[in-house]
Amino acid sequence: MDKKSPMDYRGAKPIWCQGCGDYGVLSCLMKALSDLNIESRDLALASGIGCSSRIAAFVKCYGFHSIHGRALPIAMGIKLANPQLTVIAAAGDGDGLAIGGGHLPHMARRNMDITYLLIDNSLYGMTKGQPSPTAQKGVVSKTTPKGSPEAPLNPVAMALVYGASFVGRGFPGKPDALVDLIKEGISHRGFSFLHILSPCITFNERETFRYYNERTELMSTDYLPDDRVKAITLAMTEDKLHLGTFCKEERPVYTDYGTDIEVMERETLIKKLYERFK
């Protein structure tokens, strides 16, 4: 197998605004894929709708740019059909936490072997800046002219409580850590939830690169991601947003179940069924 380079995963030319955090996410993803030497033909990337979801076409792979909120079930279907594939799901914060928020807990409790990139810019970029589920309370926009009365979600804490077997956070402003996180997430056998902070330079004046550069810090090397309760406490009390792996747990994945059954020909099964219904 030839050693891959990040450019081997170049798909269609991205259409994001110049300076968008998603470019950094894409380049970190391509670097992680090449480091892991994953074949494009064995990689599936499902996404929903929104700026970041266009990523499915920008990576050379079997991409499925689907409908709003449904990256996870599409990815699940792919994994169920062919567990040998590397399956990644990508969604924005509106896509993955508002309209598609109902899928997250179930993917976590199934421990479906999917790497989920939750690419968070705290607003709806494609519709020009309305507040998303991670927008700060009080944010003023065209749909919240007097300021949003809604409190933001804490995606890392949610994923931890849902029982995701791998939970981490990354930021393309600190690319080496993000590449490592994506590699670790893909290599983890189970559902990997990666909260990725990706500033919108067009509509978001608050959560900017500078804002996150100041407010993020790499997880201390002393931190061991083996304690879910400790991880939840950290996620809910952190002054600075930690980058790295919050929690990691090895346990059987969904597709491990039901594989110990003897498989027969379809016709044989149907003829056996005849006996039951006579």
Place this chain on the structure above:
Amino acid sequence: MIDFIPLNTACFNKNLDELDIQLLRTKFVNAKLLYMSNSLVIRIAGTAGEGVLSAGDMLNLAMKRAGHHTMLFQSYGAEVRGDGPSMAQVRVSDSPVLSHGDEVDILIALNQDAVSLNLSEIKKGGLVIYDGQPLDTFGSQKTFTPSLPEGIQGISVPLASISYQKLNSLVSKNLVALGAFSAVSGLPFEIIADIVKARFGEKSLSALKMGLDNVTAKASVTGFNLEMRSSLQEMLILSGNQALSMGAIAAGVKVFAGYPITPATDIMEFLATELPKVGGRVIQTEDEISAVCTVLGSSFAGSKAMTATSGPGLSLMVEGIGLASMAEVPVVIVDVQRAGPSTGMPTKTEQSDLNIAIFGSHGDSPRIVLAPSTVEECFYLTIEAFNIAEACQTPVLILSDQFLGQRRETVSPFDLSGLKLAQRLKPDIEELKGYKRYRLTDNGVSPLAVPGMEGGEHAATGLEHREDGSPSYDPDNHIAMTAKRWGKLELAKLESVKPVRFGAADALIGIIGWGSTEGAVREAVSKANEVGLKVAALYPKLLNPLQTDIIEDFVRPLKKVVVVENNYTGQFAAVLRSNGITCESFTLCEGRPFKVAEVLKRIEESCYKT
């Protein structure tokens, strides 16, 4: 001159590896007259929790084992336990049973209310087996003598007292009743005893036996002989949902995703046990949106995939259906219809999802809609659904309903020898050089690469796209791609199963229907033909796209066309009218299937008014 075409259809498909899309050939086997001369209808009635449905199920199987063709129809409330009338009706005959039966020959009433509730449907000359010594809520015995109209015979069996006093429980009332029925009717006791033993164990036989011994007189009801015959031993008793599930297995389904919903849940339950045995997977998803998207993902990854639901679930799935149309992903979606709208009447039958099946989802989103009429067709049309989905790379919907999905009837073992399964068109090595997922072709079908194929990488998308899958807002491209997607329906129209015609060759009055109404219409048409009424009927199995040329040929010589369907607004009639077919609408919206007499009456009215 009566021209009958049989129910039995089988799909024979050529392999689609080459671009030749000769996909579906329907073979009509064993043309024989379908007419029910002699039948007997037994209804078991009671309250939810009294074992009405299980007694019906056992009686139905016993009838088949005794050598009779049968159909079991169930009607029950949404509550699995608790108050609410429920009934199971078994109709037996010498020939295949076409409908559930208009009138009851023998009523087995498990409680007092069940007598009065069902009395009006008992035939003159019929029989009621009732509990003459019921227990009140404090467990003390009362006496009950129903006032039966003249000509209806009553047989009292102390169902509750035997069950409670001798067996210490009321749960055996249904078994006592079955035992009594065996004595009354002459249905061989050993047959029913074998079934009860297999289901509830040796100890349950005492209830059955006490019911048998309690009745000494054998009644002659209609002259229908229920004694053992040797025929039909190889035949099966299957529900529509079971046959449909077996069809999916035969078609090679690999992934089933679904969410529990009455009356479609049986399909997921059946496949959950059986599909893993052929290497497939069943997943119960968090909702129907997830279910439809999961099957889209599985199909994208190269597996045949299916979901099954009922109306409320289908409402949630329509966005996914649009995506399957746009991204050209083959999927099969089953809708076992129930009475709507909204939650409606979950356990009651209706055919009111035709509009959403054909038109649901925004934009011009092509899809194929098939409607089986019988349990047997549930098997063959499911295979056809997969074949069309794979060949045309479109979503295919199957419209069943509660009546069809949950009724159980005798069917022959399926003909597996001639089955050919369509494979989706895959790109060859040449095609994979500069692969274009949505390449424009003559018939609209583009070779479809699946993960694992070197060079086939692409992005499937719900955005309008160019041939290579890249998004495009160009008007000429949108026209070309829309035409491509719709063009594939022409393929389905040409190659799919053809409408079934039955009735007088020189008919002046025509009935058009779809799905589960066919049996009652067959009986009504044959009775009408018998008395000289020139009536024929046409049952298209492909409801979208319509094979309008065949329908027009049928309609051309007719003076009047009546469209029979189980809904309020006449949804299929509206579709036919929009295709230029002039027709009247005859609808029934009571949550139950048509009776033969109702259809016959409408035929007579049409004849006289013409």
